[in-house]
Amino acid sequence: MENKVSIKEVMIAMLSIFILIVSQIVANLIGSIAYVTAIPDWIGNIIFGIVYVLLTYFLLRILCTKFLKSFLENYGMGRPKLKLVWLISAVLLPSIVSVALLCMPGELISNSVSLSKGTNIITAALFYYGIGAGVVEEMVFRGIVMHTLERRWNKVVAILIPSMAFGLLHLIGREMNLVSILLLFVAGTSVGIMFSLITYESGSVWYSAIIHGIWNCIMIGGVLNIGPTYDSEAIFSYVLKSKSIIITGGDFGIEASIVSIVGYILFSLLAFYLWKRNQCTSKNKHYI
Template structure:
């Protein structure tokens, strides 16, 4: 049985894990000051961000938490087929449902070079970098820390709540927007946490997280109540209902997306129950 840790140490590790995110993203962002071609900058940023985060997480695990990366479920990358399938089916289903509601497709006629930059940034920055770094911190270090201090229930819920609340920083949201963000952010966080528990590896949640970001917020197709001129395509929703649009935060926390998260959560819980025979 793993040694339990004190509350003070658990809170310190939680704080330091957030610092790791800021450190990796901030330091890697300096690469944009270098006059490289714009097409390759996102690739360099993503690679540097992941390397810095991996190094920092490794130090945090070994020197503060006194565990190996493997014990924090950050083992060698190995993706299960079912989670690779889920990574694509979930956002495609949500997008399909959203564009089936009344609205208008818009092609923003941006230059080919800018469109290529958007696609590369979607894959490497929104997808690869954000997915891997956030999952190592939240579903790797933070979840393991809280599990050792307070058990699995707290380890699943608390990082998910924090994950949702962090996305509210600087968003200037109204009460209903905040409620949608809280419910949506917590739901998707619980989904990621359960994927890690069910698979035993953060890489499976990272692939689901990364593909979701790439498809939903990558400025390739933007869905919302107004046109995003920086996106290659936009689908302008006719409805202004916060339930459908997700409010100011966007369709990631719309009722359609939330139902998608809850559907995956239900399937995982059923699978885990079936495996344990409880």
């Protein structure tokens, strides 16, 4: 009986990831209409983000009601309570990491981009990387996968397994040296743990989605690119003089740098502290 249950949990997790992949393909196909018609590219970016999120949400709702016999609200996708600490953190985390990297020796280059190209970059940052990737990945990994594993095992397993899987998935299709692979795995796992702890502390995947989305917008959206090489496609490119893989993040980029990893760990500790404090407060109220 235990093995059957375990297989079911694994299948549900795999199904949710499959939904993510299918939704992304469909959203890309619909959004790409802009590239073969007279519709501006920036409209295609907006269409992609909206379709990606709505289609994933719709398919996950079907997964919950038909297979899990439950509701998305039970998987952290209900109406959230106001948590100012995470709204502030959403801006604070990428800002601290960016400022720390900008304080390192380097050269800031402002590229001359047209209005249409600039609009395309900004809408891609907001809707493709931010709303699209950020929100969908949190619905799947911190929503369905994490809560499903918690119901089968416990919170520790629910936090660690999806976080490590989150790190490993970013290795797919990339040719990297060993140090870059290790950095990416550590960074992917630690940021996954951070998102998981924020979800548990806030009781909602939407706060981890906001933090994930704003991080993507600022760090990889293409408005400001920070790295060891010049990026002609970004609006601003900050070329780091340091060639240390630890600083630059290696083949994956600054998201896997030691500066980013320290940021993930610090905000993980904040989430863990607030989570435990809330649990202690709840226990004290229970005994009063």
